[in-house]
Amino acid sequence: MNKSLIKIFNGKIITPYRIISCGTVLISSEKIIEVSDGDIEGPDAIEIDAGGKYVAPGFIDIHIHGGGGYDFMDNTVEAFLEIAKTHARFGTTAMYPTTLTSAKEDMIKTLKIYEQANKENVNGAQLMGMHLEGPYFAMSQRGAQDPRYIRNPDPKEYEDIISRSAAIKRWSAAPELKGAIKFGLYLKSKGILPALAHTDAIYEEVLEAFENGYTLATHLYSGMSGVTRRNAFRYAGVIESAFILDDMDVEIIADGIHLPAPLLKLVYKIKGPDKIALITDAMRATGMPPGESIIGNLETGLKVIVEDGVAKLPDRSSFAGSVATADRLVRTMITLGGVSLIDTIRMMSQTPASIMNISDRKGSLVAGKDADIVIFDENICIDTTMVRGKVIYKNEKEFCIP
Numbered sequence: 565m566n567k568s569l570i571k572i573f574n575g576k577i578i579t580p581y582r583i584i585s586c587g588t589v590l591i592s593s594e595k596i597i598e599v600s601d602g603d604i605e606g607p608d609a610i611e612i613d614a615g616g617k618y619v620a621p622g623f624i625d626i627h628i629h630g631g632g633g634y635d636f637m638d639n640t641v642e643a644f645l646e647i648a649k650t651h652a653r654f655g656t657t658a659m660y661p662t663t664l665t666s667a668k669e670d671m672i673k674t675l676k677i678y679e680q681a682n683k684e685n686v687n688g689a690q691l692m693g694m695h696l697e698g699p700y701f702a703m704s705q706r707g708a709q710d711p712r713y714i715r716n717p718d719p720k721e722y723e724d725i726i727s728r729s730a731a732i733k734r735w736s737a738a739p740e741l742k743g744a745i746k747f748g749l750y751l752k753s754k755g756i757l758p759a760l761a762h763t764d765a766i767y768e769e770v771l772e773a774f775e776n777g778y779t780l781a782t783h784l785y786s787g788m789s790g791v792t793r794r795n796a797f798r799y800a801g802v803i804e805s806a807f808i809l810d811d812m813d814v815e816i817i818a819d820g821i822h823l824p825a826p827l828l829k830l831v832y833k834i835k836g837p838d839k840i841a842l843i844t845d846a847m848r849a850t851g852m853p854p855g856e857s858i859i860g861n862l863e864t865g866l867k868v869i870v871e872d873g874v875a876k877l878p879d880r881s882s883f884a885g886s887v888a889t890a891d892r893l894v895r896t897m898i899t900l901g902g903v904s905l906i907d908t909i910r911m912m913s914q915t916p917a918s919i920m921n922i923s924d925r926k927g928s929l930v931a932g933k934d935a936d937i938v939i940f941d942e943n944i945c946i947d948t949t950m951v952r953g954k955v956i957y958k959n960e961k962e963f964c965i966p
Contacts, residue, residue, distance in 0.1 A: 572614055573611065573612070576616065577601075588602065590604045590609070594954075596929060596932065597931055617940060621909065622949065622950070623658075623891075626919065628656075628844050629662050631850035632646050633851075634650075635862065637670065649956075651688070651689050652688050653851075653889075656890045657689050657937075658692050660734065662695040662845075663698065664708075664859065665706075666864075675729040688951075693731050696736070698737075701714050701737065701763070704764050705763055708859055708868065716742050717744055717747040719750070726750075726754055726756070733757065735758060736760070739769055739770065745776050758773075767808065770802055774812060782815060784831060786817065789803070815840070815842070819844075822886060829902060837915060842916075843916075846885065846887060846888055849875060857869070868885070891940065891945070935952055
């Protein structure tokens with residue numbers, strides 16, 4: 565048997581263009597080498613019978629804080645590895661660990677732990693780089709971000725942080741803050757994606773930010789302005805700006821709670837599947853029973869309560885991150901959003917890969933790309949998760965309740 569050759573057969577293959585009713589995927593040396601609507605000869609290959617289930621590109625989560633009782637800002641290798649393993653059970657094959665607003669020292673420590681964990685991560689979703697969410701936010705739109713650490717962009721601070729780690733791939737900030745445009749340009753110069761988040765900007769400020777690199781709206785509708793009135797005059801906010809700017813990418817927490825069905829339908833109708841990334845924004849309580857939890861660092865983070873399928877601040881004045889998993893996002897977009905399976909999978913794989921500039925190797929079942937694959941049934945219950953040709957999760961249960 566050729567252990568370097570793997571053949572997945574008898575599956576409904578979801579390609580960027582169609583669903584192949586009874587297709588085959590051939591894998592070698594961590595890469596997809598062929599996708600066919602018939603059988604593929606694979607002498608001595610390891611065979612995986614998909615059993616008529618769907619075979620899709622692995623889910624890519626570009627905004628995630630934790631799961632399984634851990635948060636990335638616990639600043640332990642164990643936390644990183646366990647979160648990656650937890651979300652692999654739900655179809656995530658690649659993720660961008662995300663921080664919260666914190667002290668500079670904690671951010672630097674998280675980046676150092678990431679480097680170590682990335683070397684040891686062999687049994688979970690692949691870590692693709694860090695997403696820094698904060699601390700440069702509008703206090704009025706802080707949501708569950710810790711107000712003790714919210715501040716304006718400081719060149720000395722962010723230049724020092726970036727100089728210490730090559731792991732930073734994205735940084736979310738409020739573009740209306742003093743120094744935020746300069747900050748965005750600096751990020752672009754370093755190959756880091758600037759994103760709009762926790763912001764009270766109006767259209768004119770968003771447009772300037774967009775022209776200077778802020779091309780992604782972080783968790784659309786959450787922590788951002790809508791239409792406001794100032795001295796009786798109405799102003800379009802960040803939400804409307806994201807709709808007006810055709811080339812603005814958006815990410816949405818498609819758990820059916822942060823955004824109910826009408827808003828899921830509205831975002832899809834206006835932006836379409838090529839500009840929307842589905843994200844979990846998952847916190848440590850994901851995959852855990854309801855009750856009290858902590859968002860952020862276990863010692864210094866904020867207390868939250870998990871109920872009704874979402875995390876809330878104790879006074880229930882605001883959501884505090886989600887407990888969604890990637891399979892839940894897919895189910896929700898199909899059942900509540902009325903979106904086709906092909907477009908939903910695109911928003912969970914190909915579009916996030918494009919936004920993060922990794923579509924040359926991730927995001928679709930195409931020859932030459934990484935063999936990141938998820939197999940699931942009609943209810944989007946995950947059967948198998950594969951990262952670069954290695955099965956990291958196999959559902960051994962006889963049934964699955966979504």
